[in-house]
Amino acid sequence: MPDSEYRDIRKLDLFAQMADDNFTSLMRGAYVQNFPAQIELITEGEPSDFLHIVISGSVDLFSAWNGRDTSMATVRPISTFILAATIKDAPYLMSARTLEKSRIALIPSQDVRAIFDADSNFARAIVTELAQCYRSVIKAQKDLKLRTSLERLANYLLRQQRHAGGRAAFELNFEKRRLASVLGMTPENLSRAFKGLQPYGVTVTGTRISIDNQADLERFAKPNPLIDDFST
Amino acid sequence: MPDSEYRDIRKLDLFAQMADDNFTSLMRGAYVQNFPAQIELITEGEPSDFLHIVISGSVDLFSAWNGRDTSMATVRPISTFILAATIKDAPYLMSARTLEKSRIALIPSQDVRAIFDADSNFARAIVTELAQCYRSVIKAQKDLKLRTSLERLANYLLRQQRHAGGRAAFELNFEKRRLASVLGMTPENLSRAFKGLQPYGVTVTGTRISIDNQADLERFAKPNPLIDDFST
DNA sequence: CGCAGCCTTGACAAATGTCAACAAACGTGG
DNA sequence: CCACGTTTGTTGACATTTGTCAAGGCTGCG
Numbered sequence: 001m002p003d004s005e006y007r008d009i010r011k012l013d014l015f016a017q018m019a020d021d022n023f024t025s026l027m028r029g030a031y032v033q034n035f036p037a038q039i040e041l042i043t044e045g046e047p048s049d050f051l052h053i054v055i056s057g058s059v060d061l062f063s064a065w066n067g068r069d070t071s072m073a074t075v076r077p078i079s080t081f082i083l084a085a086t087i088k089d090a091p092y093l094m095s096a097r098t099l100e101k102s103r104i105a106l107i108p109s110q111d112v113r114a115i116f117d118a119d120s121n122f123a124r125a126i127v128t129e130l131a132q133c134y135r136s137v138i139k140a141q142k143d144l145k146l147r148t149s150l151e152r153l154a155n156y157l158l159r160q161q162r163h164a165g166g167r168a169a170f171e172l173n174f175e176k177r178r179l180a181s182v183l184g185m186t187p188e189n190l191s192r193a194f195k196g197l198q199p200y201g202v203t204v205t206g207t208r209i210s211i212d213n214q215a216d217l218e219r220f221a222k223p224n225p226l227i228d229d230f231s232t
Numbered sequence: 233m234p235d236s237e238y239r240d241i242r243k244l245d246l247f248a249q250m251a252d253d254n255f256t257s258l259m260r261g262a263y264v265q266n267f268p269a270q271i272e273l274i275t276e277g278e279p280s281d282f283l284h285i286v287i288s289g290s291v292d293l294f295s296a297w298n299g300r301d302t303s304m305a306t307v308r309p310i311s312t313f314i315l316a317a318t319i320k321d322a323p324y325l326m327s328a329r330t331l332e333k334s335r336i337a338l339i340p341s342q343d344v345r346a347i348f349d350a351d352s353n354f355a356r357a358i359v360t361e362l363a364q365c366y367r368s369v370i371k372a373q374k375d376l377k378l379r380t381s382l383e384r385l386a387n388y389l390l391r392q393q394r395h396a397g398g399r400a401a402f403e404l405n406f407e408k409r410r411l412a413s414v415l416g417m418t419p420e421n422l423s424r425a426f427k428g429l430q431p432y433g434v435t436v437t438g439t440r441i442s443i444d445n446q447a448d449l450e451r452f453a454k455p456n457p458l459i460d461d462f463s464t
Numbered sequence: 465c466g467c468a469g470c471c472t473t474g475a476c477a478a479a480t481g482t483c484a485a486c487a488a489a490c491g492t493g494g
Numbered sequence: 495c496c497a498c499g500t501t502t503g504t505t506g507a508c509a510t511t512t513g514t515c516a517a518g519g520c521t522g523c524g
Contacts, residue, residue, distance in 0.1 A: 063377075087363045088364065124349070126359055127319055127362060131362055132320065137369040142297065147298075148479075176502075186480075187502080227297065419471070438521095467523090469520105474516090475516090476514080477513080480509105480511070482510085489503085
């Protein structure tokens, strides 16, 4: 593993505070690999052999049942995924596939569990990370249960805008069909939802979104920190 | 706090392995209170001052937005709730109210965080608990996104049946209006969903459910361990 | 007994999904 | 660089699902 990547991983909240020895031994068993786009990295139901870290590219977490499937989340550098399955030594609840050419580090789950027992700083970091993940899913569930698809899209756009720096126009770095799936609707419905937001000053050209009337859109979307804020 | 309750709390997975001293000091700052039914214990958005433990009775976790509200989960004895907010020292994402007369223990959040730092067994237990909570919510989200309301009800009944011992007939210990909210539908829709399951051998008399044709219902519901199992 | 809350039902409306057709964007191989 | 085929996005017509409103029955409790 190149030194720069090693240092980048070290800087993750999850690893930043742990003892040098422990981090070194964790990395000794790890390996890093490049994957092309659209490769299924893990399949739901399989045992969780590795903690995964996305170093570059992006990964889609999704799930299927009875012929349907849905995108649950997107993982972007640099962060880990399926931490909970690794900790519990339980089967993956979601599948993962690369969305583009990606570089992924794999750390054997049993190493993670062993170091977790030995390094209390690492244990504390894992707790914080898991609590964060838990709260994110709760927010997603509130979004799903309390809002219509039009409201979910409106709030998604406002979040994305903020994430992109707050300017009126920004790029959608999602494929629309996948965005639809993340938001819990069909691609056709998303297409119509974009039109449905036109009266509130949203214009779409390809992947470019422009929010022409911020106040109007916010009055409709009613964003709420307990659903839409990333940090809290 | 009566000795029997003290021991019951001690036996929780979360506290079972921690050092005696630490448990004692955690309980020293705690207090226990009886609440009548329908009391709002915490309100979403407030700072998380206490970790709550339901000793008896039951508690509804719910959330509201823009005039709508939805039940997120039910907490039954003996277990804790809002652990994640306590750990992160962040505002509650959900409100909680008693469903019936309930006895609740309250442990100051800062004590939990302090002991967490000092006791690695306690830290490990918290991690396991959080990982469990996380996975439960992921399952709930898959249930919501991958299934229709009829399918959700069918699978809920099968889970409930298993939980009640597996017999063909069992009691619904939920108010129907709240079950509807948990399942993400209106009471009217739930009423019709029960009728919609009649062809698969489900009969409802008040709060009594009878599954007359197990195989038929399962063929329709297609239960899946990665969504419906409690433990994994 | 009478009130209040829950459950059910019917009629209707709104939201969302499905299917089919076509246009636009993309990638590949010539 | 172009031609081609594949995928993605859009649109229309329609079906299904789900929600809303209103009314009435049932139940439990003072």
